[in-house]
Amino acid sequence: MWRLIARNLLTRPVADPAPAPDPAALEALGKRVADSGRQRLGRSLAIRHVDAGSCNACELELHALSNPYHDLERFGLSFVASPRHADVLLVTGPVARNMRDALHATWVAVPEPRWVIAAGACAIDGGCFAGAPEVLGGADAVIPVDLTIPGCPPTPTALLAGLLALLAVER
């Protein structure tokens, strides 16, 4: 243990430089803010993740956001355990029929003003599961979506660029 701690103290952090906020996301978000006149949230965001029916690949990349290379928390972003603590609901996967009620209840539990991100091809429009018999579609089949992050699964860098756009547009 002490060798690992010593190594970590004596070497530079491996964290990547911050990616630029996703320009497409910035534009889309700017429009939504103008349209809705929504309040700004400040410089940090608490994110609650809900898997609405994903194949679990998106979850692997969400986990990767917390590793030392991506180090999500240096940007003031963090995942929280309860929707009641969250500013952002991040949805992955197509909405499975059996998850519809749970997704809606989680969204209701996030206090206003809240933002919804559909992360990954499936959460955007059902992706490769669109049309499957137990799938209702993308997240917007159940709740309003503010921001989409494409990819199957989205890379951690793409997820970060989308989340940073959310911070940038609010300043």
Place this chain on the structure above:
Amino acid sequence: MTALECFLAPYPVASVPPVLARHLDDDGWQALRSALAVEAWDLTGLWHDGGDVLATLVDPGDGTLALVRHRPNPASGGWGSLGGLRPGAIRLERTVVDRGGPRPADATDRRPWLDHQAQPTLGYPFLPVEGEGLHQVPVGPVHAGIIEPGHFRFHAQGEAVVRLEARLGYVRKGTLEAMVGRAPGDAAVLAGRLSGDTTVAHSIAFARAVEAALGIAVPARAHWLRAVMLEVERLANHFGDCGAIANDAAFALLHMECGRARERIARTAAPLFGHRLMMDRVVPGGVAVDPDDRDIAALSALLPVLAEHLAAYRRTYRGLPSLLDRTLTTGRIAPALARCYAAGGVVGRASGQAIIPGQDARTRPGVPPYDMLPVVPVGRDAGDVDARVQVRLDEIEASLALIAAMIEHMPRGEVRVVLPDTSGEGLGWAEGFRGDCQWWVRLEHGKVAAVFGRDPSWFHWPLLEAAIDGNIIADFPLINKSINGSYSGVDL
């Protein structure tokens, strides 16, 4: 000749290694039930293809594989349940019913499993518990973390868990139904997303089933590239799991160390295979990428780095009594119980199952390139969280050596062949990081007519409910993570 061979006659289901298969009439199915009561045959899959009930069996004595097929006869009361003989069959039989198949006449458990419309979790008749001072703790479907959804119902007496029962099915997408009618190449996209973390293993197993059904041989280099991807996926997930187990015991240092290793693997895989998780790289007929030597050299260079991460984990884990206190004797799965469910993968091998021939699908004969490389399943008998950590660590070490050998001996040549538009029925396997993934497919004129993919988690989830016995609720995340069942993989 094994008893299974006496029981079954050849029937045209193709696979490598070959599988014994037979149509069973009412008397034959009854004879199978009688045989299962006395023979040690493992049940490794059970599904309905729209007409027949199919089941796969393995003789644990010599690894002989078999497939039986039975047309339920409504006139004679349908079909007889195997759930009372092999408990692993119970949820598979409930799934047969939920997917529109006939119910076994003497079904052990008649509650819906995947079908939440027929029976929502609110009001679901969880198995009862009697005694004083009991309380229930409902958890999920949405959990306090980045995890897949599922509901766990704890009955506890103080802190001790008296009974745990899971209700899954929340991420049911109808994946198998969506595959029907597609060409194998299109269906493979969904097969690779039955459980996204083990995408390479499911893609290989599905591709091998399709290739067996069509009677085609894929080029040697494709087999070797598939195996490299399979081992890389194993490394990534084993590092991820070992880190997450330490994290669930509140030891973040090892979690971050494993996070580094995992990210390095993804960053090497991305340029090498074109995708961080290697999704859609294995296709029926071969592989979709042919990395050049310079890209492969990057993988060679990664191996010693990962060996250092492994050494650091072992050194740190071994030297921390406070961490060992959480993992040793926690969440014990007795070898007899693992045997009863024919548990595959790490869960089985940590509970004394490594000695069963073919338990590790890589050791089954005729599977290139593993038939040319030394694959020695590593196991433990303790069956606790620590044993599952140790098996994963040993498998990381073995995979590093296997990848080095594969890179050294990798043949050159083509990596993909074109699939004919013909018909056939095939079975395929691949040993993913969780265990053996099994796919069965029937093709008609180049299109999928019926398909079934069986994730190893089917036999791990019930064992989780046994592993928690006598433990406290606070240890549940640790035990759950050490087993790491896939939700999506079983929510068909």
